Amino acid sequence: MTTAVERPTLKAKERPGDRIFSTSTIVSGSLILAILAAVAVFLLVQSLPAFVADPEKFKGDATNFWQYVGPLAFGTLWSAFLALLMAVPIAIGIALFISHYAPRKLAQGLGYLIDLLAAVPSVVFGLWGIGVLAPLVQPFYTNLVEWFGWFPLFAGPVSGTGRTTLTVAIVLAVMVLPIITALSREIFLQTPVLYEEASLALGATRWEMITMAVLPFGRAGIISASMLGLGRALGETMAVAMVLSPSRDVIFQLLTSQNPTTIAANIALNFPEANGVGVNILLATGLILFVITLVVNMIARVIINRRKAFSGAN
Amino acid sequence: MSKRIEVNDLNVYYSKFLAVEEVSLVIEPRTVTALIGPSGCGKSTFLRTLNRMHEVIPGAYVTGEVLIDGNNLYGPGVDPVLVRRQVGMVFQRPNPFPTMSIGDNVLAGVKLNNRRMAKSDADALIEKSLMGANLWKEVKDRLDKPGSSLSGGQQQRLCIARAIAVEPDVILMDEPCSALDPISTLAIEDLIEEMKADYTIVIVTHNMQQASRVSDRTGFFNIAGTGKPGRLIEYDDTTTIFSNPGVQATEDYVSGRFG
Ligand SMILES: Nc1ncnc2c1ncn2[C@@H]1O[C@H](COP(=O)(O)OP(=O)(O)OP(=O)(O)O)[C@@H](O)[C@H]1O
Numbered sequence: 001m002t003t004a005v006e007r008p009t010l011k012a013k014e015r016p017g018d019r020i021f022s023t024s025t026i027v028s029g030s031l032i033l034a035i036l037a038a039v040a041v042f043l044l045v046q047s048l049p050a051f052v053a054d055p056e057k058f059k060g061d062a063t064n065f066w067q068y069v070g071p072l073a074f075g076t077l078w079s080a081f082l083a084l085l086m087a088v089p090i091a092i093g094i095a096l097f098i099s100h101y102a103p104r105k106l107a108q109g110l111g112y113l114i115d116l117l118a119a120v121p122s123v124v125f126g127l128w129g130i131g132v133l134a135p136l137v138q139p140f141y142t143n144l145v146e147w148f149g150w151f152p153l154f155a156g157p158v159s160g161t162g163r164t165t166l167t168v169a170i171v172l173a174v175m176v177l178p179i180i181t182a183l184s185r186e187i188f189l190q191t192p193v194l195y196e197e198a199s200l201a202l203g204a205t206r207w208e209m210i211t212m213a214v215l216p217f218g219r220a221g222i223i224s225a226s227m228l229g230l231g232r233a234l235g236e237t238m239a240v241a242m243v244l245s246p247s248r249d250v251i252f253q254l255l256t257s258q259n260p261t262t263i264a265a266n267i268a269l270n271f272p273e274a275n276g277v278g279v280n281i282l283l284a285t286g287l288i289l290f291v292i293t294l295v296v297n298m299i300a301r302v303i304i305n306r307r308k309a310f311s312g313a314n
Numbered sequence: 315m316s317k318r319i320e321v322n323d324l325n326v327y328y329s330k331f332l333a334v335e336e337v338s339l340v341i342e343p344r345t346v347t348a349l350i351g352p353s354g355c356g357k358s359t360f361l362r363t364l365n366r367m368h369e370v371i372p373g374a375y376v377t378g379e380v381l382i383d384g385n386n387l388y389g390p391g392v393d394p395v396l397v398r399r400q401v402g403m404v405f406q407r408p409n410p411f412p413t414m415s416i417g418d419n420v421l422a423g424v425k426l427n428n429r430r431m432a433k434s435d436a437d438a439l440i441e442k443s444l445m446g447a448n449l450w451k452e453v454k455d456r457l458d459k460p461g462s463s464l465s466g467g468q469q470q471r472l473c474i475a476r477a478i479a480v481e482p483d484v485i486l487m488d489e490p491c492s493a494l495d496p497i498s499t500l501a502i503e504d505l506i507e508e509m510k511a512d513y514t515i516v517i518v519t520h521n522m523q524q525a526s527r528v529s530d531r532t533g534f535f536n537i538a539g540t541g542k543p544g545r546l547i548e549y550d551d552t553t554t555i556f557s558n559p560g561v562q563a564t565e566d567y568v569s570g571r572f573g
């Protein structure tokens with residue numbers, strides 16, 4: 001026998017400050033969603049013709065849109081993945097050096113330098129890739145193919161110019177390095193002293209302290225920082241367009257003169273001459289890039305949330 | 315395992331600031347020593363010199379010596395990492411690693427010494443250490459949950475378990491009960507009483523009853539004024555300090571007539 005008791009609804013008095021704050025957060029939050037939605041709708045609408053375009057409208061030997069975009073998507077993911085593979089460990093190393101090893105003065109100087117690097121425009125990196133890096137690494141590539149050609153990724157024939165997928169990946173790695181480093185450094189500096197001291201008091205060396213306290217705490221932050229770097233690498237246009245002569249094939253080899261180009265570079269190279277449904281096709285590849293970025297970020301979220309209870313955020 | 319501590323003419327600095335001046339005392343093995351005194355008089359600072367945690371703070375250093383069984387901790391060539399494995403520490407705020415499970419927290423220090431432990435040895439050690447910290451019954455079914463999922467008092471006992479798992483010679487505790495309720499406090503005091511059989515224990519506390527309940531000897535620290543260094547005013551048997559202290563300032567402090 002339960003009698004329904006009417007629950008009095010407690011309502012706190014609304015203060016103007018709270019009101020302004022909550023309104024402004026709601027407005028900016030919805031603004032982001034609205035902009036994202038507008039971009040998605042624009043891409044989607046503009047892309048529709050591409051999915052039903054005539055076979056002869058596609059460049060190269062693709063006969064439908066998926067055949068056309070597949071190799072480009074592969075090239076995008078492959079070069080960005082290689083870039084992250086190189087950049088993340090180095091970035092973490094530099095960030096740890098700045099946050100936990102370097103003397104304070106040196107750390108500050110290095111910090112500024114890294115922040116400056118993050119502001120260098122990508123055209124400059126592209127020029128550096130063609131002008132400096134490619135000729136510099138070409139002899140090294142020749143040796144690599146000679147000695148390790150049996151390893152599929154390093155199979156020949158070697159490119160004579162050095163302008164290969166690996167070169168692009170190195171350029172991209174250098175480009176994303178500063179942002180990952182800068183964010184990781186901030187995260188490592190936020191490690192609670194309480195836990196650093198807990199590990200030191202157990203007799204941890206500095207490196208052991210880093211593996212016990214600093215890195216586990218920074219895990220989610222490192223993943224987020226890498227995702228920002230990955231975002232930049234996936235969308236990078238100029239550096240890739242400048243270094244690679246485009247080809248649209250799925251090629252894993254890193255050192256040959258046949259190298260898959262990326263979605264962004266492909267758009268940049270072909271947009272000036274595109275007309276009619278050609279424009280729609282390029283926009284549709286942009287939609288695919290948008291989706292790839294979203295999916296990659298969602299995967300990162302899932303990874304971060306999987307060990308939420310152990311994140312130290314509670 | 316328990317060892318004797320001898321401190322000679324110890325001065326403790328934060329860069330140019332002399333925080334603690336001219337401390338000399340002897341702590342016998344298998345005893346509990348309480349350090350009391352007003353806030354800011356350098357109890358924590360002094361305690362942290364006993365396992366070389368003081369120098370973790372940038373610019374911090376000491377002069378003088380701390381001998382453990384005759385070996386100077388501050389002698390040339392002494393590795394602070396090895397010192398800290400010998401002299402364990404429990405902090406004021408419970409700090410189990412939230413990124414590790416309860417079981418891994420207990421093993422955190424042990425794994426530093428010896429990475430590859432048989433699973434059975436590890437389990438046995440977890441059980442033994444948690445028993446030693448009076449926590450086993452409460453957590454035995456959730457050893458794989460994060461360390462942060464425990465209550466404050468349980469977390470502090472987990473930290474004690476973590477400290478005793480490495481079997482140190484000395485255990486330092488800096489106000490281990492200040493964040494705890496009276497019942498958890500009593501649990502930890504009982505634990506200190508039991509641990510005395512195996513370890514030399516030094517505890518900082520603001521709680522006079524606690525000092526008189528758990529300790530054999532008591533040291534009273536004081537400062538002459540802000541910016542002045544802290545000094546060890548009196549160091550004697552706990553009963554003497556609380557019933558018949560030799561210095562007026564000590565009597566004022568323990569009877570609550572201070573500042
Ligand atoms: N990291 C630090 N850098 C500089 N000075 C410090 C630092 N930590 C403590 N001090 C100073 O050293 C003196 C002693 O501080 P300490 O923390 O040892 O006091 P305490 O006796 O433990 O006080 P409480 O009972 O409040 O914990 C104080 O004057 C304090 O301001």
Ligand SMILES: [Mg+2]
Pocket residue numbers: 357358359488
């Ligand atoms: Mg203190």
